[in-house]
Amino acid sequence: MTRNVEGLPAPNERRRLREAAELTLDEVAAAVGVAAATVRSWECGRTTPRGRKRDAYAGFLARLPELAGAADATGPPGRPDPADPADPADPLLVAVGPGAGAEGVAEAPDGPADAGGSADTTAAGPAGRPATRPGVRPVVDPAEAFDTLHDLAAPALARQAYLLTGCRALSLEAVDRAFTRAWDQWPEVATDPDPVGWVRTIVYDYALSPWHRFRRSHRRPDRPPADPADRILLDALLALPRIHRRTVLLYDGVGLDLPDTAAETEATTPATGHRILNAHADLAARVPELADVPVEKQSAALRERLAALRPPFSLDPRPAAEVRGGGERRTRQWTRATLGLTAMIAAATAYTAATAPTRYDPPLAPGGSVSGVPPLSGPQQLTERSRHLHDKLRADPQAGPARVAPRLD
Template identity: 70%
Template sequence: MTRSVDTASSADPELSLPAPKERRRLREAAELTHDEVAAAVGVTAATVRSWESGRTAPRGRKREAYTQFLARLADPAEAAAPTGAPGEAKPARAAEDPAADPPSSSHAPAEPAAATAEATAATAGTGGAATGPAAADGTATGSVDATGGPAEQPPALPVQGPAEAFDALYTRAARDLARQAYLLTGRGALALEAVEKAFTQAWDRWPEVATDPDPVGWVRAIAYDYALSPWHRFRRAHRHPDKPPAEPSDRILLDALLSLPPVHRRTVLLYDGVGLDLPDTAAETEATTPTAGNRLVHAHADLTELIPELAEVPPEKQSALLRDLFTALQPAVDLHPRPASAVRGGGERRTRLWTRATLSLTAMIAVSTAYTLMTAPTHYEPPLAPGASVSGVPPLAGPQQLTERSRQLHDKLRADPEAGPARIAPGIE
């Protein structure tokens, strides 16, 4: 692989910053981890991974520091000098992923091992380049023609605007991505949902996706992450796999693929199904190239034990046979995505609904705050003391209640004039 860093022009970060693949190759050639590069540049390890995958690009002083750091790694004299600098070459060590499986010694396929050795030679600066077959979704990554030069790409069709560009990308990749998600999950509805979610997010962030070097890879990463999310097991609709394929060979292939761990399943699908080379597969699975090679070796070994057709071919032809099996598999469910306009319109409607909900919630909070300010007391009002029982009070005293006989006598005396006040009033006879 040709070095793309010009140390003489390291003062100009815009001209000397290498491509994402070259950044990763320089780091692996120096046997540095993401944490060590992040400590040397002054950023986090996640930021370095994002720079190497091409999702983001450094800016300002970080770009200049990162460019100078890569220039030191690309300079053989500085890289070999025992100065103890971060760019100093280190002895070979194991893959930095602690979860990576050790390479198998008994029944490991030779083709992934050869790919691992080839990628290691490329990272060591020997001029070798690990290239994969043509991608199933139409994106050939690292392909070369018979003369050794880069393969000619078909001319891109002119598009009129963002909507037309999105529709073209959706028409080109949605069907293949739905099939790949089905191979990852075994659920047709979940596969279509993952692809639709990925393209909806792509439309929401279309300026970023349109300028991405690999827009199909951008969408593919989102769809794979959504499809392999462990939270789907708690959903009633996706709790059980769909109806298995009709052909026995397809059922055996799908069952064998679903029996692999998710990270091994994703590595096999990217390398053998999509056709990415080993460094690109490692970058998309967020692993080092040796770790991706180990995962591929163990995944092929497990598939060889479960698929009779795979055990009958030599190890160097297993990758090609797996690609043919993936292509020939016929799902028992419908994997036709919805039209691009429906996906794009659904994302726009969802955005409008969220915007309206946010504005409504903000208005309710403002009204509640205003009502509270208007009705809240402006001065302190002491609370009323609670009642207390008083003892020692004599019972109610006074005349006793009249009996029936006493009431009759009382009424008679009040009704008799001789006994009332009228007896002293003068009368005229």
């Protein structure tokens, strides 16, 4: 998207202005009054600000060139001097390998949100404790960048997949498959404005695939949580349709705003709003804690309940090094299988070419029926004279012509 929309610069120009002023997504979001994920969507071109948010964002972008000039002289206001230690609130610098530009790094979005937190909060660990984000540090190795993304996003994504499926094995398998695919397509993921969202989409698609019901290992759900309230909430979530379950988890659990939720679920904003309202109504009818909550406060109450839900087992994804190694082994296996199949086809083709006939032999014409020939009926019956001659020939020991000469007696 390269054209201006509603008086605003193009999305790539919006990001360039922010980076020139050395501002983070959190700082822009605080100045405009929205979430960092919303600013990220505006810079990607997935959504467009409207109304008062558009006016505030346009005014902020108009002042960015002045802030960029001031940053060149004294540094941006409220930011530490470049010689000072890195600020932990700044986004992580992730290497993208060749093609990343002169610096060899690209800005990665904020860490993934837990099922009960907002999109610009830090990721939660397996036990629900918030994981502290490291400071700004240059990463030059793609494997190290992938490991950083995996450590930040995998625990929260495993928890979200569990809320979608209620199955521990399927949740961990979905996270493993998503990060394996991310490593296979790492240049694309590293340059994506929202790598966590890229992986999250794969996790949700795999976890909610309807084909899993044909697998014996995933037909029966795991044991429910120990807390009765958590058990009721999880059963209510699993009773929702798949698309409603995904929408309410993105909106209330992850903390995406309505346009971002609509974009990630590939639906219109009004349709997404109706899905959220229907999901809230179904959950309120099934969960006693949400029944007495006013409609305007159901989203906040549901977010707190999702954050407080504790699975009856740990959701620890595989280490990032094993995920990378497994993906590489799978790639090598597929490569060997492809080469083996190609060799078999080549050998079969060569054998066929060597044993094929070099000339054409026309087939024999099929036989036709012939009419006018009397059928073979076997030997005729002997007459009395023929029988007498037959007996004479058998009984006469003489040989030669005299044998058949008649006698006088």
